Amino acid sequence: MEGSLKPMDAEQLREHAHKMVDFIADYYKSLENFPVLSQVKPGYLSELLPDSAPEHPESLDSILDDVGQKIIPGVTHWQSPNYFAYYPSNSSIAGFLGEMLSAGFNIVGFSWITSPAATELEVIVLDWLAKMLKLPKEFLSSGLGGGVIQGTASEAVLVVLLAARDKFLRKFGKESLSKLIVYASDQTHSALQKACQIAGICPENFRHLKAKQSSNYALGPELLSEAISVDLSAGNIPFFLCGTVGTTSSAAVDPLLELGKIAKAHDLWFHVDAAYAGNACICPEYRHYIDGVENTDSFGMNAHKWLLTNFDCSLLWVKDRSALVKSLSTCPEFLKNKASEEKGVVDFKDWQIPLGRRFRSLKLWMVLRLYGQENLQKYIRNHINLAEQFALLVRSDVRFEVLVPRTFSLVCFRLIPPSDLADNGYKLNYNLMDAVNTSGKIFLSHTVLSGKFVLRFAVGAPLTREKHVREAWRVLQEQANILLENI
Amino acid sequence: MEGSLKPMDAEQLREHAHKMVDFIADYYKSLENFPVLSQVKPGYLSELLPDSAPEHPESLDSILDDVGQKIIPGVTHWQSPNYFAYYPSNSSIAGFLGEMLSAGFNIVGFSWITSPAATELEVIVLDWLAKMLKLPKEFLSSGLGGGVIQGTASEAVLVVLLAARDKFLRKFGKESLSKLIVYASDQTHSALQKACQIAGICPENFRHLKAKQSSNYALGPELLSEAISVDLSAGNIPFFLCGTVGTTSSAAVDPLLELGKIAKAHDLWFHVDAAYAGNACICPEYRHYIDGVENTDSFGMNAHKWLLTNFDCSLLWVKDRSALVKSLSTCPEFLKNKASEEKGVVDFKDWQIPLGRRFRSLKLWMVLRLYGQENLQKYIRNHINLAEQFALLVRSDVRFEVLVPRTFSLVCFRLIPPSDLADNGYKLNYNLMDAVNTSGKIFLSHTVLSGKFVLRFAVGAPLTREKHVREAWRVLQEQANILLENI
Numbered sequence: 001m002e003g004s005l006k007p008m009d010a011e012q013l014r015e016h017a018h019k020m021v022d023f024i025a026d027y028y029k030s031l032e033n034f035p036v037l038s039q040v041k042p043g044y045l046s047e048l049l050p051d052s053a054p055e056h057p058e059s060l061d062s063i064l065d066d067v068g069q070k071i072i073p074g075v076t077h078w079q080s081p082n083y084f085a086y087y088p089s090n091s092s093i094a095g096f097l098g099e100m101l102s103a104g105f106n107i108v109g110f111s112w113i114t115s116p117a118a119t120e121l122e123v124i125v126l127d128w129l130a131k132m133l134k135l136p137k138e139f140l141s142s143g144l145g146g147g148v149i150q151g152t153a154s155e156a157v158l159v160v161l162l163a164a165r166d167k168f169l170r171k172f173g174k175e176s177l178s179k180l181i182v183y184a185s186d187q188t189h190s191a192l193q194k195a196c197q198i199a200g201i202c203p204e205n206f207r208h209l210k211a212k213q214s215s216n217y218a219l220g221p222e223l224l225s226e227a228i229s230v231d232l233s234a235g236n237i238p239f240f241l242c243g244t245v246g247t248t249s250s251a252a253v254d255p256l257l258e259l260g261k262i263a264k265a266h267d268l269w270f271h272v273d274a275a276y277a278g279n280a281c282i283c284p285e286y287r288h289y290i291d292g293v294e295n296t297d298s299f300g301m302n303a304h305k306w307l308l309t310n311f312d313c314s315l316l317w318v319k320d321r322s323a324l325v326k327s328l329s330t331c332p333e334f335l336k337n338k339a340s341e342e343k344g345v346v347d348f349k350d351w352q353i354p355l356g357r358r359f360r361s362l363k364l365w366m367v368l369r370l371y372g373q374e375n376l377q378k379y380i381r382n383h384i385n386l387a388e389q390f391a392l393l394v395r396s397d398v399r400f401e402v403l404v405p406r407t408f409s410l411v412c413f414r415l416i417p418p419s420d421l422a423d424n425g426y427k428l429n430y431n432l433m434d435a436v437n438t439s440g441k442i443f444l445s446h447t448v449l450s451g452k453f454v455l456r457f458a459v460g461a462p463l464t465r466e467k468h469v470r471e472a473w474r475v476l477q478e479q480a481n482i483l484l485e486n487i
Numbered sequence: 488m489e490g491s492l493k494p495m496d497a498e499q500l501r502e503h504a505h506k507m508v509d510f511i512a513d514y515y516k517s518l519e520n521f522p523v524l525s526q527v528k529p530g531y532l533s534e535l536l537p538d539s540a541p542e543h544p545e546s547l548d549s550i551l552d553d554v555g556q557k558i559i560p561g562v563t564h565w566q567s568p569n570y571f572a573y574y575p576s577n578s579s580i581a582g583f584l585g586e587m588l589s590a591g592f593n594i595v596g597f598s599w600i601t602s603p604a605a606t607e608l609e610v611i612v613l614d615w616l617a618k619m620l621k622l623p624k625e626f627l628s629s630g631l632g633g634g635v636i637q638g639t640a641s642e643a644v645l646v647v648l649l650a651a652r653d654k655f656l657r658k659f660g661k662e663s664l665s666k667l668i669v670y671a672s673d674q675t676h677s678a679l680q681k682a683c684q685i686a687g688i689c690p691e692n693f694r695h696l697k698a699k700q701s702s703n704y705a706l707g708p709e710l711l712s713e714a715i716s717v718d719l720s721a722g723n724i725p726f727f728l729c730g731t732v733g734t735t736s737s738a739a740v741d742p743l744l745e746l747g748k749i750a751k752a753h754d755l756w757f758h759v760d761a762a763y764a765g766n767a768c769i770c771p772e773y774r775h776y777i778d779g780v781e782n783t784d785s786f787g788m789n790a791h792k793w794l795l796t797n798f799d800c801s802l803l804w805v806k807d808r809s810a811l812v813k814s815l816s817t818c819p820e821f822l823k824n825k826a827s828e829e830k831g832v833v834d835f836k837d838w839q840i841p842l843g844r845r846f847r848s849l850k851l852w853m854v855l856r857l858y859g860q861e862n863l864q865k866y867i868r869n870h871i872n873l874a875e876q877f878a879l880l881v882r883s884d885v886r887f888e889v890l891v892p893r894t895f896s897l898v899c900f901r902l903i904p905p906s907d908l909a910d911n912g913y914k915l916n917y918n919l920m921d922a923v924n925t926s927g928k929i930f931l932s933h934t935v936l937s938g939k940f941v942l943r944f945a946v947g948a949p950l951t952r953e954k955h956v957r958e959a960w961r962v963l964q965e966q967a968n969i970l971l972e973n974i
Contacts, residue, residue: 006580017511017584026497038602042599043831053856054855055859060584063853077592093494100583101554103578107563108576129540131540155840330678463494
């Protein structure tokens with residue numbers, strides 16, 4: 001490549017990467033000018049880009065021009081302060097720097113030997129986080145358990161489901177697969193259903209227990225007990241329970257203490273998905289939401305959601321790491337090495353679905369150090385306060401209602417439909433969401449609770465401040481005025 | 488966070504990220520000074536870091552000091568020009584810039600709506616690559632198939648195995664799971680075995696067909712035919728065949744044309760894993776290695792191995808995308824949206840294991856544009872030439888032998904053991920590898936072929952030049968001298 005960009009020349013890297021830093025900093029400066037939800041039409045990009053790769057090199061300037069003119073219009077700006085959809089996906093300076101450093105090393109840390117620092121830093125920061133969450137000591141690396149970074153909560157629930165499946169198949173014989181039963185509330189994330197599909201556990205063996213409105217959509221322990229009894233009578237084998245702290249629909253919190261007792265009595269694998277709300281539990285005043293975690297077998301929380309760590313960084317702790325390794329280990333000749341053979345090291349390839357893995361602990365380590373625990377707690381508290389302010393605004397307008405008590409930083413609300421609307425306000429609220437999202441001013445998403453179409457307002461973008469929440473409410477009221485006038 | 492680092496302030500980002508750019512550029516400048524294989528002992532890092540996260544913020548300077556003093560000694564430098572182990576994991580300026588931009592946007596592109604550009608750019612660059620590889624048009628997005636970026640080849644083979652499993656279960660009934668048979672050579676990557684474990688296909692149903700030395704460890708079609716006949720007679724259901732172009736042990740190439748005919752005759756799902764060697768097929772003179780790809784159902788290649796695209800970026804093409812979607816789709820209320828409902832868009836969440844996904848197409852797009860096809864071809868050719876030079880050096884020394892013809896950029900070789908050594912030179916060659924790796928001067932890995940311990944010399948790091956290959960050979964000869972003197 002004489003005369004052109006060399007693949008990895010230090011000075012060319014420096015020159016180009018400085019340019020990219022400025023591009024990204026400028027993006028953050030102008031972030032509020034873009035529609036938060038992309039307004040492009042399907043297929044827009046294929047009309048703007050050539051249909052084959054260039055034969056000859058192009059310049060970074062021409063690429064950055066294209067990013068500005070062709071890519072950014074198609075970006076939905078998750079880092080915008082006006083982003084209130086789904087749950088957040090936090091970026092931060094520390095997380096961003098960690099991603100840079102990880103990309104610079106570009107190691108593939110499947111075994112300890114392929115970069116000891118990658119494995120060891122991961123073990124250490126997962127222990128740090130476990131202590132911040134006051135997880136029981138069985139989840140620390142010093143015992144039989146430990147923590148690991150997965151890509152997503154979907155992968156976290158899949159690996160523990162596989163570990164539990166295989167533990168039970170070893171006990172009951174592999175022909176008993178069709179008898180293994182999974183329990184979870186009907187508010188559980190679809191990732192569990194997908195994990196079951198992957199693991200060969202058929203839909204009929206998944207008990208979606210109805211979480212009632214009266215319990216704010218938390219799973220009732222009595223329902224679980226009943227379901228287990230019925231299954232036992234039928235000769236089935238109850239084996240896996242998934243509880244959620246902070247459901248995706250409404251941030252409901254399953255009662256871990258009571259569920260844990262039942263799980264223990266029946267020897268189920270009890271996994272807790274606290275992907276979003278687990279982050280809040282680093283604050284002493286919210287820690288009680290995971291009381292009962294002592295009786296669980298595994299616990300997951302996504303630092304990439306609400307702890308300033310760039311996507312992906314899903315934290316999973318297990319009490320019995322050997323169960324994971326038994327399910328997920330392979331040891332081909334070409335990966336054998338002295339350190340692994342001597343069994344004194346962790347090879348995280350055996351704790352996860354893929355073989356290869358990035359150096360993801362760097363970004364989490366940098367977040368913890370650049371902000372410190374005190375600022376991370378303040379960060380969480382600020383979002384929860386903002387959500388509470390939003391809930392008060394909604395409550396102050398009689399045309400609206402808040403559907404469940406505000407928990408963490410999520411507010412579930414809707415326009416109360418005039419009584420003569422046949423669809424219980426489904427279309428009215430759908431249209432309200434569509435109108436505000438199409439305005440490009442804010443982006444929020446929805447769910448359905450007890451047949452009602454509900455708008456979800458999730459505070460959690462790093463740049464969101466009080467003025468953004470107030471402006472979001474103004475936009476919502478403005479669109480509501482228009483919609484209600486035209487009913 | 489008054490007075491301290493704000494989570495995402497544009498000017499603080501600029502200041503800190505410029506500092507990180509210089510740190511990384513300096514790392515590349517001094518890369519050759521570090522032992523390529525980390526020389527630390529297990530547990531080294533826990534002695535250097537505190538056992539809990541800091542309460543108060545620390546400065547970037549103090550963190551970068553720690554990276555230099557505590558982390559880098561524990562890094563195995565995959566980007567070192569003296570790295571010849573496993574297969575490469577390429578970084579490049581373009582790939583690095585793409586990672587930066589992706590971390591800056593930090594979107595989560597599970598559905599089209601969550602950032603249309605992420606999905607559409609991925610569709611477009613996968614079409615570009617398919618054209619560079621001259622894949623049949625059924626793999627392009629314009630038909631019923633298409634390409635997708637997976638994290639790793641492990642995930643790629645898992646998703647197609649699941650799609651094939653479910654296709655056959657839909658046809659034969661779900662109770663036929665225990666009859667489904669997988670075929671592959673015994674040189675196939677362990678990722679397939681792991682995928683089977685995950686998918687509930689038991690080890691007894693995996694036919695590891697012996698790849699013979701006489702065929703340079705490629706799978707013999709007659710063995711496959713025989714195995715299928717035996718299974719059909721026994722009432723089993725052959726359903727999945729995995730061929731490899733460039734095996735991990737010795738870069739063997741399975742005969743796709745003949746295998747494809749058999750797969751077609753028996754209606755098997757035929758997947759090709761070309762994780763490493765597929766990259767070389769962008770050069771017209773190597774394209775013949777994937778002749779026969781017309782008769783496959785899916786084809787995978789890792790741009791993160793040998794195409795200057797930072798890890799992770801594993802490309803997968805399928806002819807029938809609906810088979811993936813049928814296996815991997817879930818559609819909870821909270822993810823429903825107008826664009827998805829209208830079915831005019833791709834939602835890549837239904838093509839993969841996790842829900843969340845990074846904006847990985849950016850880095851591949853930047854690689855293709857900043858280098859252009861011509862330079863990428865030159866890049867591949869240069870490595871293959873360097874490997875050929877290394878093979879000539881090995882052949883010029885009568886104490887050594889090259890075990891299989893050099894294919895692509897991998898040379899499999901060993902010290903010929905004196906005839907009175909009982910273990911066929913296993914220990915001698917193990918010690919040679921251990922000695923050179925412990926020197927820190929080069930890093931290579933091993934395999935076992937027909938009972939022989941074999942050293943693998945894989946050229947593929949972006950910075951490797953002829954002088955590094957010559958110096959590696961000098962180090963190997965030097966250590967061989969010492970070992971042979973002391974037998």
